[in-house]
Amino acid sequence: MRICDLFQAKRPLFSFEFFPPKTDAGQASLEKTISELEELKPAYVSVTYGAGGSTRDRTIDLVGRIQQKGITAMAHLTCVGANRDEIAAVVSRLEQAGVKNIIALRGDPPDGATTFETTKGGFAYASELVAFLRERHADRFCVAGAGYPEGHVECRNLERDIFNLKKKVTAGVDFVVTQLFFDNQHYFDFVDRAHQAGINVPIVPGIMPILNVGQIERFTKMCGASIPDVLHRELDRHRNDPVAAQQLGTAYATAQCLDLLRRGAPGIHFYTLNQSAATRNILTALRATGSA
Numbered sequence: 001m002r003i004c005d006l007f008q009a010k011r012p013l014f015s016f017e018f019f020p021p022k023t024d025a026g027q028a029s030l031e032k033t034i035s036e037l038e039e040l041k042p043a044y045v046s047v048t049y050g051a052g053g054s055t056r057d058r059t060i061d062l063v064g065r066i067q068q069k070g071i072t073a074m075a076h077l078t079c080v081g082a083n084r085d086e087i088a089a090v091v092s093r094l095e096q097a098g099v100k101n102i103i104a105l106r107g108d109p110p111d112g113a114t115t116f117e118t119t120k121g122g123f124a125y126a127s128e129l130v131a132f133l134r135e136r137h138a139d140r141f142c143v144a145g146a147g148y149p150e151g152h153v154e155c156r157n158l159e160r161d162i163f164n165l166k167k168k169v170t171a172g173v174d175f176v177v178t179q180l181f182f183d184n185q186h187y188f189d190f191v192d193r194a195h196q197a198g199i200n201v202p203i204v205p206g207i208m209p210i211l212n213v214g215q216i217e218r219f220t221k222m223c224g225a226s227i228p229d230v231l232h233r234e235l236d237r238h239r240n241d242p243v244a245a246q247q248l249g250t251a252y253a254t255a256q257c258l259d260l261l262r263r264g265a266p267g268i269h270f271y272t273l274n275q276s277a278a279t280r281n282i283l284t285a286l287r288a289t290g291s292a
């Protein structure tokens, strides 16, 4: 199933993001997480592509297995460390595995590097990867792209970042999934800027339920998202109490999702970090209110 066709029903789409585990224990735990979250009937699940393309084979394997379970799957694919032929080979493997959805990304620099280097014969921007997918595969894949409500870390000029997003959408992006954020106003302002720039594809907010204070501080620093002061102060109080921090994170994300859906967001993409409890509790609460 192509995800872009699911948007036609005009009902909010809920999706879960996983990363391919490195160990057998991680794999076993992810299988459990997937079966627990499968009960919530997500519209689709996505599998990340490790920094520097480091998880290529594990991503293809996992996304193919999920697809074969009958769950619509989306593969993340980046331009890091690969030329066109290598990327074409990955896409062929995904197609053979029955995957029909790809989120086309430029990717972050590999561990240890601070700037993105274009591989010889590869792509400098996600928009080039999107154009490549469209040129070779026409509409056989539904293609998503990433968006940044607070601006991408390398482009803090919000208007220029939207201008670049427009190029990516024009190249063939069917829908946008956003980076995580904790202040919904960033999302709504981003959607307004996108509409003003003539971007009319669905823009799905990406929500990360906070599981751990130190971890969310690292993630937000890396991706350039901000934590509102009032939330940060509360998190600080629970720095040494992971259970309370997670309860706060779940409550905060539930309130965020309710507001997003009430104000017209076309769905929610949950960054699950391979844990089921928080996402399950949030989505169950949303369903109980009739919002999902």
Ligand code: FAD
Pocket (backbone or CB within 6 Å): 047, 048, 049, 050, 051, 052, 053, 076, 077, 078, 103, 104, 105, 106, 107, 108, 124, 125, 126, 127, 145, 146, 147, 152, 153, 154, 155, 160, 161, 164, 165, 167, 168, 177, 178, 179, 180, 206
């Ligand atoms: P692009 O759209 O290419 O943008 C990168 C930068 O270049 C931006 O600053 C943009 O403004 C600028 N730019 C774009 N086009 C042009 C142009 N023509 N001229 C000048 N400047 C331009 N990373 C991974 O490694 N693996 C993953 O699985 C992964 N999944 C992600 C999923 C989501 C939903 C999101 C939001 C991010 C994900 N990332 C992942 C992180 C992503 O790879 C990084 O944020 C990366 O730095 C940018 O990727 P992009 O696809 O947004 O790049």
